[in-house]
Amino acid sequence: MIFRQLFDKKSSTYTYLIASSNGREALIIDPVEENVAEYVKLLEELNLKLVKVIDTHIHADHITGASKLKNKTNCTTIMGENSPAETVDLKLKDGEIIKVDQLEIKALYTPGHTSDSYSFLMNNYLFSGDTLLINGTGRTDFQNGSSEDAYHSLFDKLLKLPEETLLYPGHDYNGKKVSTIGDEKKFNPRLQVDSINQYIEIMSNLNLSKPKMIEINVSRNLMLGG
Numbered sequence: 001m002i003f004r005q006l007f008d009k010k011s012s013t014y015t016y017l018i019a020s021s022n023g024r025e026a027l028i029i030d031p032v033e034e035n036v037a038e039y040v041k042l043l044e045e046l047n048l049k050l051v052k053v054i055d056t057h058i059h060a061d062h063i064t065g066a067s068k069l070k071n072k073t074n075c076t077t078i079m080g081e082n083s084p085a086e087t088v089d090l091k092l093k094d095g096e097i098i099k100v101d102q103l104e105i106k107a108l109y110t111p112g113h114t115s116d117s118y119s120f121l122m123n124n125y126l127f128s129g130d131t132l133l134i135n136g137t138g139r140t141d142f143q144n145g146s147s148e149d150a151y152h153s154l155f156d157k158l159l160k161l162p163e164e165t166l167l168y169p170g171h172d173y174n175g176k177k178v179s180t181i182g183d184e185k186k187f188n189p190r191l192q193v194d195s196i197n198q199y200i201e202i203m204s205n206l207n208l209s210k211p212k213m214i215e216i217n218v219s220r221n222l223m224l225g226g
């Protein structure tokens, strides 16, 4: 398997390139529009054919590169079935598996940060979007977010994965690149709660400012950036 973790400085977004070393087919998770030329160059350097692009959810803080990548490579655009984006080629259901050559990636519906948030599991690699972050969790105060849904996605789904599962989040603001489910269970301050009400209480008191350009970003992302 070929794996690259790419970082967008402006939005602190992680983008993931996963490819099969045999068939040279590639998948990109959460591309950022401004970096599409970089991805295309990397694909060429690695002699890979991009076949699929996934957005974990409709992002508020950056514009997706999905449409641009589709125009350049004719890849299939993918989101979860709860996505409000109408132009997505393929909408996955919870538990559905997609293939990139022999690699299998399982879609997990993990609403809470937004109502359309999905995570993706490939072997012991978990791509959690903004549902579970390293030492944090995705905010729940816009785009039909729900702290109650987030609690269930975290505690009933993602934290039930084996402790050695590698956590690759959609963002990190502190330079951290990877964690494990076991470490997050132990050390993530948001997860040290005894009840759903305690989690809702924490999330209701974050007092975060709205992301810059949220309206423009969301409306462009509803068209996959196109």
Ligand code: FE2
Binding pocket: 057, 058, 059, 060, 061, 113, 130, 138
């Ligand atoms: Fe997000």
